[in-house]
Amino acid sequence: xxxxxxxxxxxxxxxxxxxxxxxxxxxxxxxxxxxxxxxxxxxxxxxxxxxxxxxxxxxxxxxxxxxxxxxxxxxxxxxxxxxxxxxxxxxxxxxxxxxxxxxxxxxxxxxxxxxxxxxxxxxxxxxxxxxxxxxxxxxxxxxxxxxxxxxxxxxxxxxxxxxxxxxxxxxxxxxxxxxxxxxxxxxxxxxxxxxxxxxxxxxxxxxxxxxxxxxxxxxxxxxxxxxxxxxxxxxxxxxxxxxxxxxxxxxxx
Numbered sequence: 001x002x003x004x005x006x007x008x009x010x011x012x013x014x015x016x017x018x019x020x021x022x023x024x025x026x027x028x029x030x031x032x033x034x035x036x037x038x039x040x041x042x043x044x045x046x047x048x049x050x051x052x053x054x055x056x057x058x059x060x061x062x063x064x065x066x067x068x069x070x071x072x073x074x075x076x077x078x079x080x081x082x083x084x085x086x087x088x089x090x091x092x093x094x095x096x097x098x099x100x101x102x103x104x105x106x107x108x109x110x111x112x113x114x115x116x117x118x119x120x121x122x123x124x125x126x127x128x129x130x131x132x133x134x135x136x137x138x139x140x141x142x143x144x145x146x147x148x149x150x151x152x153x154x155x156x157x158x159x160x161x162x163x164x165x166x167x168x169x170x171x172x173x174x175x176x177x178x179x180x181x182x183x184x185x186x187x188x189x190x191x192x193x194x195x196x197x198x199x200x201x202x203x204x205x206x207x208x209x210x211x212x213x214x215x216x217x218x219x220x221x222x223x224x225x226x227x228x229x230x231x232x233x234x235x236x237x238x239x240x241x242x243x244x245x246x247x248x249x250x251x252x253x
Contacts, residue, residue: 069082095223098219098220098222098223098226099223101219102216102219102223105212105215105219106212106216108212109212109213109216112205112208112209112212115205116202116205116206116209119198119202120202122198123198123202138151155170156170156171158171214239214240214241214242217241217242218237218242218243220242221237221242224245225245229247229248229250230247230248231246231248232245232246233245233246234246
């Protein structure tokens with residue numbers, strides 16, 4: 001057979017391809033194939049080395065050895081979990097911490113109360129939203145006077161200022177003195193908006209001060225509950241007030 005014939009016969013041969021491993025058998029490990037012997041050997045030796053290392057570790061272990069993870073760890077549902085240590089706090093330390101909390105909240109509440117007083121000194125609280133409008137009662141003698149009653153004449157002012165509850169000058173004052181302050185409608189509207197914002201800020205600060213007072217009462221109640229004295233709950237805790245307990249009377253020396 002000539003070399004040319006052998007070359008032509010080799011060219012006509014189809015390349016050999018390994019069959020693919022079925023997906024259902026991938027869980028069984030590497031396929032028993034000629035060209036996979038290196039992968040299978042490497043996997044086998046890797047597992048054998050791991051087993052030898054575990055055996056050596058078990059043989060070298062001292063049965064009397066102790067380390068803290070023996071009591072700080074446990075297995076739950078097949079998962080290794082490390083127990084979290086609990087903070088040991090004595091009742092005296094807990095009372096001291098409660099006292100510090102009360103002092104901090106009370107300090108913030110007093111600061112808020114001082115800010116409220118400063119805002120109240122700047123504002124008159126006369127035209128604040130939500131404040132009840134005062135009543136100005138006039139007394140007359142006859143029914144005719146009731147029908148002819150004119151509030152602008154009675155207050156001695158112009159009709160445009162009748163609805164104002166503050167800074168309402170009389171006609172004599174308007175004739176004697178010139179109008180002071182802004183008279184432009186746009187400027188007046190801006191001042192009214194600023195005044196409304198100040199009232200909103202005052203309302204928020206009052207609500208915050210009340211909330212801090214409730215928090216102080218609740219912390220004080222929890223501090224009192226640390227005592228060993230027998231107690232009975234009289235009223236449940238609410239968002240606006242602490243729980244109320246009735247303590248057994250103990251005579252102190």
